[in-house]
Amino acid sequence: TGGTENEGPSVIWSVDLDTGKRRRIAELPGGRIESISADDRLLAGHVELEPPPPAIAAQGRRDPKTGSPSYSGTGPDGRPLSFAQAKAQWMAARLAAGVPMEIFTIDIQTGARRSVTRSKDWLNHVQFSPKDPTLLMYCHEGPWEKVDRIWTIRTDGSARTKVHQRRFQGEIAGHEYWAPDGRTIWYDLIQPQGVRWLAGHDVVSGARRWLRIGPGQGSYHYSSAPDGRSFSGDGNDEGKYISLFHPRLDDGARASGTLDAAALIATGTLETERLADLSKHDYTLEPNQHFTPDGKWLVYRSNIEGKPAIYAVEVAKPR
Numbered sequence: 001t002g003g004t005e006n007e008g009p010s011v012i013w014s015v016d017l018d019t020g021k022r023r024r025i026a027e028l029p030g031g032r033i034e035s036i037s038a039d040d041r042l043l044a045g046h047v048e049l050e051p052p053p054p055a056i057a058a059q060g061r062r063d064p065k066t067g068s069p070s071y072s073g074t075g076p077d078g079r080p081l082s083f084a085q086a087k088a089q090w091m092a093a094r095l096a097a098g099v100p101m102e103i104f105t106i107d108i109q110t111g112a113r114r115s116v117t118r119s120k121d122w123l124n125h126v127q128f129s130p131k132d133p134t135l136l137m138y139c140h141e142g143p144w145e146k147v148d149r150i151w152t153i154r155t156d157g158s159a160r161t162k163v164h165q166r167r168f169q170g171e172i173a174g175h176e177y178w179a180p181d182g183r184t185i186w187y188d189l190i191q192p193q194g195v196r197w198l199a200g201h202d203v204v205s206g207a208r209r210w211l212r213i214g215p216g217q218g219s220y221h222y223s224s225a226p227d228g229r230s231f232s233g234d235g236n237d238e239g240k241y242i243s244l245f246h247p248r249l250d251d252g253a254r255a256s257g258t259l260d261a262a263a264l265i266a267t268g269t270l271e272t273e274r275l276a277d278l279s280k281h282d283y284t285l286e287p288n289q290h291f292t293p294d295g296k297w298l299v300y301r302s303n304i305e306g307k308p309a310i311y312a313v314e315v316a317k318p319r
Helices: 083-096
Strands: 010-015 022-028 032-036 042-048 101-107 113-119 123-128 135-140 150-154 172-178 184-191 195-202 208-212 222-224 231-233 241-249 266-277 297-302 309-314
Touching: 022 101, 032 123, 042 123, 101 123, 123 172, 135 172, 150 172, 150 184, 172 222, 184 222, 208 241, 241 297, 266 297, 266 309
Parallel strands: 208 266
Antiparallel strands: 010 022, 032 042, 042 101, 101 113, 123 135, 135 150, 172 184, 184 195, 195 208, 222 231, 231 241, 241 266, 297 309
16 A cells, blocks of 8 residues: 555565455555565565656656656657657667666565665566566666566575677567466567567576567567466557467477587567557557466556557467
């Protein structure tokens, strides 16, 4: 409970949904809780240890009518920037500000708070592995070309590891998430000349699978079905749909017979199945779709009726 603007002070509670009984866990002076461990013992989040400059802090607040964040700015010619240009300008300024931050955990039983890591990098998107209660993924936020974005770390602060190593000028990666297996991280990888992949990295074995994202398959976010057999996407201005994607790995003789094949990146493609038409959606509000735990529905947000609301679309039966 508490205010949400600028991640101000709040109180963390747990609620038993069967009995309605509440229990106070801890007070949070500031910051945001973003994830819970697989064994339900720890919460994890991030906090700014010093406030960002006022001009930066004033940006990004959500419009209560549309649900979209607001960004504004002017270009070198003094003319107002578009939403995308203003957001990019703000993100570059926030990264350059070097605001000290911390990732922390809170013990659900005792309320004890523990620092995991501190940095002047812009820390965000803290996510526990769905299977390993001591493993966290997080990102260095900012313009994707200016950061090494995706990292893992243990809750005791050890084993900080970069997940993706950039190979090309102009290569960017982001919108990372854990697969339900708790060991594979999937992320949107965009390379020069319009080459785009849904890239997967197994943090246990080191194996990598890259699935080519073709025309009309681009999305702001991807997610994995609970059984790991399909993916979903929320579309973008080039293709406004909630979609289901079926992976087709290259199992041809040349791929499987390549020298040292097991140590190399396995590739494949995605087959598209459209589930919901978002042609009237304004993508300044990202739908950010997720599978329900039984894999039968995709839940997303949209402003197709003029105001933000939560929608669900049924997933087609498995093939």
